Amino acid sequence: MPELPDVHAFADYLESTALHKPIAHTHVDEAVLKHGTTVQAVAGAATGNAMEETRTHGKFLFARVEKKWLVFHFGMTGHFGYARTPQDPEHTHADFELENGFHFSYIAPRKLGFVDLTDDVDAYVNEKKLGEDALRVSADRFVELMQNRRGGVKSALMDQSLIAGVGNVYADEILFQAGIHPKSQVKSIDKDTLRTLHGVTQRVLKEAADRQADPSQFPTSWLIPHRQEGAACPKCTGKVQRIEVNGRGTFVCHICQNKIS
């Protein structure tokens, strides 16, 4: 599922392909529109204009067309394509045909993501009750948000209304690198450790985004390339284990992640 680093990679992809290129035709499936936004509204905003800049907030990507912003959320499997003919027509749910003959496509094999339109990105973020972006939240605010939260630390990291951008895979990576067990209760983690967790969160997300969220480019000391039951832990002589945390498959090394349990 696309998380913050993936969404940064999608923004880079959009900027290196479709940015500033006039849109000749817009086709969007009603099925991927949300919140009463119509096919006509999206086509009206996009056609004749170009995507001029991008913004991201957590797992959301915004692309400005004239005075409005297209909103993209990628669900479980969403991504973009750019080609002379749509690469995956069956799963292309929004297609921006550019004047240069290329198609910039929003492709989502499982329709769990959506496309939307807004006049104001900040208002949209507030309306959706999204927390601060995980790469922009300050250490003090991160500690404060966590300290006011009950329950397990992995769930807290993944709560988009608290901090936006971290999902299942990167939550595991962050907790692995911080040496914290994913089932630890937030209230049992001291302030200094929460500060460390903030630093690790931002370092992991930034490094992953810098590597285009491509796991084959990640350091071998990371957990992500070893997300398999019984895999050798990249940091110790132990093994990676798969457990469930709030119904989500979670990978953990019980030796490295012993800080609190």
Ligand SMILES: [Zn+2]
């Ligand atoms: Zn280990």
